[in-house]
Amino acid sequence: MRRQYNALQCYLTATISAIFLIFALTCDSFAYADASHGPDTEDTLTLRGTAPTEGAGLPFALDSFNGLELRDSVDEDGESNGLELVRRYPNAAKALGNNQFAQGELDIGDVQWFYLPHDVVNGKHGPKGAGLPGYMNDAVEDDQHSTRELRKRDGDFSKRALTTVYLSLTTCQKPIANKTNPRDEFSQLQMYVSKTQKLQQPGPDKDDSQQVKHTAVGGYVGITIDTDSDVFIGVAAPNSTDYMGSYKYQIAASIDDFFHNIVENDPNLLFIDADVSAALLVTNNLTQSKSSSANYKKWMDLVPPYTMFAHNINDTALQGLEKSFCALDELSQMGRISNSTEVGMTSRGLGNKPKEQFYITGLNQSSSYIGLLAMIGNSTASGNGIVGGGGKVWKPMNFTTKTDDNCAVLFNLTFCSEVAYAVPSNPKLSVDKLRTIYDDHAAAFYQNFNYSLQQTQCNASQESMFSLAVNCDDCAKAYKEWLCVVTIPRCADYSSNADYLRVRNADQPFINGSSLPDDSPYRKVVRTNSSRNSIIDEKIKPGPYKEILPCRDICHTLVQSCPSALGFGCPEGLMMNYSYGHRNSNGDITCSFLGAAYYLSLGVRLATWGWLFSLAVMGLMYLM
Secondary structure, three states: OOOOOOOOHHHHHHHHHHHHHHHHOOOOOOOOOOOOOOOOOEEEEEEOOOOOOOOOOOOOOOOHOOOOOEEEEOOOOOOOEEEHHHHEOOOOOOEEEEEEHHHHEEEEOOOOEEEEEEEHHHHOOOOOOOOOOOOOOOOOOOOOOHHHHHHHHHOOOOOOOOEEEEEEEEEEEEEEEEEOOOOOOOOEEEEEEEEOOOOOOOOOOOOHOOEEEEEEEEEEEEEEEEOOOEEEEEEOOOOOOOOOOOEEEEEEEEEEEEEEEOOOOOEEEEEEEOOOOOOOEEEEOOOOOOOOOHHHHHOOOOOOEEEEEEEEEHHHHHHOOOOOOHHHHHHOOEEOOOOOOEEEEEEOOOHOOOEEEEEOOOOOOOOOEEEEEEOOOOOOOOOHHHHHOOEEOOOHHHHHOOOHHHHHHHEEOOOOOOOEEEOOOOOHHHHHHHHHHHHHHHHHHHHHHHHHHOOOOOOOOOOOOOOOOOOOOOOHHHHHHHHHHOOOOOOEEEOOOOOEEEEOOOOOOOOOOOOOOOHHHHHOOOHHHHHHHHHHHHHOOOOOOEEEEEEHHHHHHHHHOOOOHHHHOOOEEEEEEEHHEEEOOOOOOOOOOOOOOOOHHHHHHHOHHHHHHHHEEOOOHHOO
């Protein structure tokens, strides 16, 4: 509403304005309208007075107000409302918006400045979006706005609550070494933060009592501060004589959550297996909901929400930038590339709960990689204006491809649907052909077993049942799981020296045409000169390889789950050692079981893999 002035009000306000003018002239701080005073992103603290002569505009700076100045205030109709006191920001600084990232390029030794105005700090929160389905239960819990809305309502009173501001910086590109062997790794970017008007350009060599310094780790800085006023930020590239060029980076501020996110304590990614050019990985369980629940179905029906990156550890392009989504996106060798990464939702393994699966091809033989799970944006949307729109990166993990070309990763079988690992193969056979050979062979064995099971008293009364602890369904499940593990063995490099591996098919030549010496002991006994499954030697012909033996508990559980009339029994003594392996408590794969993944901790395996101990053995188990 436009203020109406009477004669007395006009006299008083004119007097006040004159006093201010005299004071400014005395302090030699007068500045005309066309004088330089910075970009002046304005945050107004109004001091009303007499409207000056039209068009005169009488701005002048007051040194004693420390960053504030008087300006002519004009309302939305273009009418002057008098003088108002406004805050000035440094010329070189760029304003940040809520959930808005800025890109920068910085030469070594330089500093760039940004600020988050207090009206953004105390402004409206951004929408979170739909997000992912519920985790660990059937209900989707979303009560995100209650406390924030209370905070904003509290802000209407005289005492305003503090706002948590999330600041994040990611390094997208690092400088290059100007020497063959630089003395040190490149210096990470530094972020200086000030909350005081007295230090609007924080950075090196400034008063540390008025600023806080944060150094990037892995190309990332993420901090929170509580404030209700402006935030001033300096991004500095430390001096170095060993490197040249520039840094590229993104910086963002939010009052909702980190725009760029990282997870430091969990890779959330499991390595299943690899061959010479491909690797299979999966996430942890994404929900613990029952398979009959609506939440479970939502997860399985999702467009895969995660992505992942793979990078050869011998390539240093990403060294020191592992926590930066933009660096991974620009510099990683594999990942987020449609023709090299096949993704999909699966419930195979680890409790048969929903997971996302990654099948990465185009890898190098006998090479080690870092794998990083990531999320584009917040899974619902990405980019400016989106809460969490800068993406999320999890802790790196390692995996290695195989050396020998006679093992191939196999998964998505029709009958043995839980099989997902490298199997004995031949590069002359396509994956589809390999899948058919193994799966059809196992399915034929199971059909014969099923005929025998139908002759037992499955539907009899409790008095006539073969067991009160298990039934025919348990027997059928245990037999199928045992059958798939035994007829589709897990393959390892022949060159591997791990003591839990067993040599197989030593009598055939290698893929390259060479053979083991005639006097090799591996060619003299059946358990090493042939495969456990004769169809491997006859139709696949992989040459010599090593097998990760099935876990012996699979054998024992089969025997316990099925009627004794079926005649199942486990070998003993040396025969057991030749045919079955031991589980390792450290989570490494030292024996084969369905759904196995490397580096599962013992606690995880015992908590979620109890169903695996319902496996075992029949007559074929004695094959070596």
